[in-house]
Amino acid sequence: MLEIEIDGKQLQVPDGSTVMEAATTIGAYVPHFCYHKKLSIAANCRMCLVQVEKAPKPLPACATPVTNGMKVWTHSEQAVKAQKGVMEFLLINHPLDCPICDQGGECQLQDLSVGYGGVESRYQEEKRVVGNKDLGPLVSTDMTRCINCTRCVRFTTEIAGHMELGQAFRGEHAEIMPFVEKTVDSELSGNIIDLCPVGALTSKPFRFGARAWEMSRRKSVSPHDSLGSNLVVQVKHDSVKRVLPLENEELNECWLSDKDRFSYEALSSSERITRPMLKQGGEWIETDWQTAIEYVANGLRSVKAENGAEAIGALASPHSTLEELYLVQRLVRGLGSENVDFRLRQSDFSADKHLSGAPWLGMPVAEIANLDRLFLIGSFFRKDHPLIAQRVRQAAKRGLKVSALNPAFDDWQLPVANSICVSPSEMLVALAKVVKALAEQTGRELSSQFADACASVTPDEVSVSIAKSLSSGRRAAVWLGNYAVQHERAAELHAFAQEIGRLSDASFGVLGEAANSVGGYIAGAVPLGGSAGKNVVQMLESPLKAFLLLGIDLEFDFGNGVAAASAMKSAEMVVVLSAFKSQRTLELADVVLPIAPFTETAGIFVNCEGRAQSFHPVVKSKGESRPGWKILRVIGETLGLDGFDFEKIDDVRSELLSAEGKVDPSKLCNSVTVRIGSLPSVSSHIQRVADIPIHAADPISRRSAPLQQTADAKAPEARLSSTTMARLGLQSGIVVRVRSASGEASVVAATDDGVADGCVRLAGAHSITAPLGSLYGEISLERM
Amino acid sequence: MGCERGYNYIHGEIFEVYDRFEEALREAREAGLLGKSILGSDFSFDLFAHHGYGAYICGEETALLESIEGKKGQPRFKPPFPASFGLYGKPTTINNTETFASIPYIIREGGDAFLALGKPNNGGTKLFSVSGHVNKPGNYEIPLGTPFSELLELAGGVRGGRKLKAVIPGGSSAPVLPGAVMLDCTMDYDSISKAGSMLGSGAVIVMDESTCMVKALERLSYFYFEESCGQCTPCREGTGWLYRVVHRIEHGLGRPDDLDLLNSVTANIMGRTICALGDAASMPVQSFIKHFSDEFAFHIEHKKCLVPKDIQRDGSKIYVA
């Protein structure tokens, strides 16, 4: 520890602290622009100059290390004179037209110029004008306002992992710009808007939407990925204007993914449903709630009477709230059916009977910083979990060694020490090799169910290397990604991964696809526990007579949208509870009940680490849409079912969470015992590898216009390795017809050597690839 | 010191020196004086020439390191100093090539012999690059302590027999001194510093009476305006401000309070930047105004030069010839 005196106050700070950090701990404000606690030190703005005893000139607090016995004055005459001098320089070329700047009212330069700026400008020369840049659909520029603090540059390089912005030219001609003809395409790009201390980088979708002081700030939780980023939703006139991060060091830190930030644009989409609707004689008519609810209740009653309760099933989106998930399963169970599921893209449920809890990350998110080994299995990691990937990226800088097994790799912008890229069917073999290598290395006995499978494999160089890496770590983790969970043999992948975790003393967990991937289990929205209930695949295969669909886009949210459509077609009644309509919904549903999206309802999301986060509505429900929990309650009451006579949402919560609102840790469990089948032999057929693109993953993000204009939302291509491309006689750029068991599509072929040989990467959750049905299986390709 | 790698960073616009140095390296390698196990010892050392792209700022030691690493030539904030975190993060010693070149002599002949070459407290010899209004511009190596008049004589004296007006004794960033002051100086650190300037790089710029000091300063200020790396606020914004005001004065648009403004702006730059270029841009402005305020005042008041245009033209005619 070091002793320092700041503005007369004595304090002790850890070795290596800067004067800025020391000042912050005692609440002494040092004006600054370029300094940011999450970015490297640039010391370029010079706003933070302070007086230091014995130093001949003022020193920048952000970059000056504390030395023992140092004395600092942050507001002495010398310091303030220096700060004012710098402020004058910052303003000479800066437009002085804050009233027409989108940052006005929330600008650090504006705020600080009040305290440090002069009344009149001494600069009488011509001001600099800097051309604006096209940074893509999310970030708007006004580069004349830029003060060259390079926060945005450092963010792209250090946090997003890819230098997409730089400072070109020198001196007064210095300009921040992207690479020639490039935009900023990172899935974290919106953070540069928050970081920019001036109005140079602002939100394009929001642009001039409101002034900062006109909006109220309400807390919320992101409904998208399994991290559960904390949000500040800015609201004016009952409409969401903007979404900003609510800092939570244990989850999103001070960041948001672009999906978290810009999805709100979908809330006012033209596909919002605002009144209950009934299909009568093939025509949709709007109706009142009572009629709609009675229609639903009558329909369910008559299906039950004619076909038995087992002919009724409910399928819910994993982005639904905990209360919605709970009530929908209670409704179905109340009717006497066990058919309920929320794991819509999952295809292998053989682990279900062994699951004793909700699969979860197996560790707190904040602990990622302490990992030194990580093995990621089946994950489009960076796009599926942008901010968890960001944490791993930072941990990798401190020595975390990442290994990964995938059928297709993207550039994660972080070092991957060992990677295995094999077709989906070969993933099991690959894991068997790692298991065997680990057993050999650690001298530990294999659990019996793996002995047979492992007997037939010989570890190769990379599996040995992964085994070495994992077993030499002090804190290792093995994670299953969304792809692994959706895999056709997910249960065995899970078991192998669990064995790898056991043999290497690593923490083992599941990343989780959605905001409530853990919550769905906690709510009981699964046919678990030896019940006779059907899982999603069974419900679609042996079609039921009545379906309740909660928050689902029929075409995009299932692992096999074609199977889902035909199941709906053969059902007598399809009840859709959703905030949005889609063409498919209108085609296949009989009743549509408008439910409120996350901004218009109270609810809880349980994130990947098992943290239950509740949120309140931030605006009124649009039109006649109503919170899902209320609608489900009324349906339950109308049906005369038990347990639906509660008044408040808290009554529902108390059945699921502890008095403090927490998930009982014993409900989280990753352990399964699965019989390992024979390992698949190498297939000569081309296999489909389907990622779920980041902005296509859920009903809200896929309707956000700005997100749909990003590079991440471009139309799916048929991506093949150059070897496979050559073998099939195809070339990049040509249109190919791809055919699966259920249908065909034409897509542009593209070379991508991140894809395993013998595979074609064809994204799911997109209208172009929707006719292909299953996210897995054999695909044939031919030139058109 | 145990280092195994050395780099000689050579300004990008200078080819002859670069080629000559590469040739010298080749000879040294052939003679077994560079590379692995030099002369059969267990000492290995390799030296490389690194040709920059011509940015002045890349002479600043940490910008130089960035440049060698293939990055944009921008000075680093210090600490950490290169001695602990230098090239590619390795401890690094940086000196001018001339500094290194004097080491063999010191090792061979001893420190006292080196000191005896100059005058007390200013040991050794130094290279001076004399440019400007002299008959024989060029590089001259002289013992420190040699009178300036002797150096001027070596350089062939002031052109056209004109009167010496001013001298910048240590490179463009050193404060300018009036000719009369310089003629009383000896060329060493103490004497020049006592006179109010610095020996700096040893680039001696000689100006005769045909020089308009406002125009000369305009040229210097333009140089710093163009050569600022743009990283830190006072220098990026300040060098443009200085240049524009001096440019205005030179072009007859000066205002009465411009000189105060220039002094105040330079004061706001100095000591507040990442590297010394901010100071380097400020010192000429301050010293030109200090020693030649009458010329600046004349310019502002009369919208023209104190030095008649024909005399200026005459001066530059010889310069061209």
Ligand SMILES: Cc1cc2nc3c(=O)[nH]c(=O)nc-3n(C[C@H](O)[C@H](O)[C@H](O)COP(=O)(O)O)c2cc1C
């Ligand atoms: C803007 C700027 C430009 C510089 N250019 C040079 C240069 O071209 N050559 C040089 O030797 N030193 C240059 N320096 C000084 C170096 O930073 C460094 O102080 C010097 O090389 C130290 O070596 P010495 O002690 O042997 O002189 C420059 C400094 C600044 C601030």
Ligand code: SF4
């Ligand atoms: S655009 Fe904003 S964040 Fe980027 S350098 Fe300029 S002022 Fe800083």
Ligand code: SF4
């Ligand atoms: S003083 Fe000038 S040259 Fe030096 S770092 Fe700052 S901007 Fe760059």
Ligand code: FES
């Ligand atoms: S905050 Fe310290 S120099 Fe910018």
